[in-house]
Amino acid sequence: MSDVVTHLSYLAAATLFIFSLRWLNRPTTARRGVAAGIGGMALAIFGTLLHPEIVTFSWIALAAVAGIAVGVPLSRVPLTAVPQRTAISHAFGGLAAGLVGTAKYIVWLHDGELTSFRTGAIIVEILLGFLTFTGSLMAAGKLQEVIPTRPITYRGQNAVNFVLLGIAVLAGIALIADPTKAYLFPVVIALSLTFGVLLIIPIGGADMPTVISLLNSYAGLSAVAMGFVLENQLLIIAGALDGASGFILSVIMCRAMNRSFTNVLFGAFGQVQVASGSVEQRAMKSASAHDAADYLANATRVVIVPGYGMAVAQAQHRVREVFDTLTKRGIDVKFAIHPVAGRMPGHMNVLLAEADIPYSALLEMDEINPDMPQCDVCVVVGANDVVNPAARSDKGSPIYGMPIIDADKSRVVIAIKRSRNPGFAGIDNELFYAENTIMVFGDAKGVIAEIAAALKEEEQAAAA
Amino acid sequence: MNQDLVFSMLFALMLATFVGFAVIQNVSRLLHTPLMSLTNAISAIAVVGSILIAGEQKDTLTTVLGGVAVFASMTNIVSGFLITDRMLKMFKEKGPKS
16 A cells, blocks of 8 residues: 555656756746645655655654755855855765665675666666766865866876776676676775766866756766666656756757867866967056946946856946946846856856846847847956857867857947956957957956946936 | 566656756756756655665665765755755846836
């Protein structure tokens, strides 16, 4: 009887998970999606607790309480830290899969119930699980900048990685052939843990959106493998949904940078950039925040291109003030969001939404680009590579071919930048030397606040 | 190993992957960060396997492994759903009355 109830609750859980993701298609129904997800998870846990094999609940309860105690504060991190939190969460997902796989191997080895199929599924589960665990921890470390964000490379790196992975796979195959060769099991674990670290070391900070999405996919696939180990369809379905999501996001991120998966994983982007350092000192036109405010006040259409630098400077609330003032004057203000703006997919939208900017003003790169020639003033805040026209024209540039926001087609470009140094990726930006560009140097938050103040001053003067 | 079971699992995987692609492609690009934290929480379905291992208490080692797995999954469930909702609450169609 309890078996039927378990199956029914799993079936309902899988259905709710699908609805959960479906309702995420629009911001208006999205919160319903969270409710569906919570309902599905509650049903899944309920159904599992009915299993007759469970002899004691004390350990489960203790671990669950500890999980809640850590989970609640983790959900309250500042939104700039959401990518790190997400990476840690991938790590935990991988860890759970790896540990369950290991435990299952020990139990079945002891009971003599290891078949080749079971061993194979366990090997896939622990390979993916443990490499996701250490890989995601590395990614989180890079995002939190406790580990250098610059790619760390050495000669023969890819060869070393492939050999390691090859040995792990060979050990796995040997185990499948003879599941009782238990001494090989720790070898597979150790190699996948090591491989996870080595895989992320050569990847630079700019590639984090892709890497995070890819690790998301791996975490999902490790849950799928766990489903095959435990012969549980719910795990397979939920894992596949997660795997599909991570995969789609990685493809979107790769396209947005005009790069392939293999190039992100094995290309060590940073290397190319150092080589392209032929920077001659050219003149930039610099202006004050007051001048910038004048340009804005006289515009009809304004496009703001925010980059991660804006979030780092915590300037989004000041940007909102400028947005409000201009909108009140009847000036059309839109935000142009590049897919890789920020440190994970969609990051910039969340940061702007937090600053109370309505999502109807947030436009995708592809939506806004056709309108850029009609734009009077384009304000670039903390963005760099995503507006670099070299991506369109300079075949020698490392970012050549990457789709960009056509900021340079605006009548006037105001670029706010901390200093004259090249940005995060170390590539010189043509846009900053263009005829129609004026630079305002300074901390993004301070400059935007000055612009907002100047606009308000002018408004009061006009009213008086 | 029951062949029928293996194949029904493969069918489930195939269908769920297609459903996943179809559904996720329709997710608004605005919401890709919440999407990732929501799928994070959903893939913490690994909690099912973790509970079984921790609860069947075969021996101390597997119980500890299962317990840690329950902890990790539960952390993901709680933080994943909470932070997704927290982010989604911020998305407003129109700005605050100014």
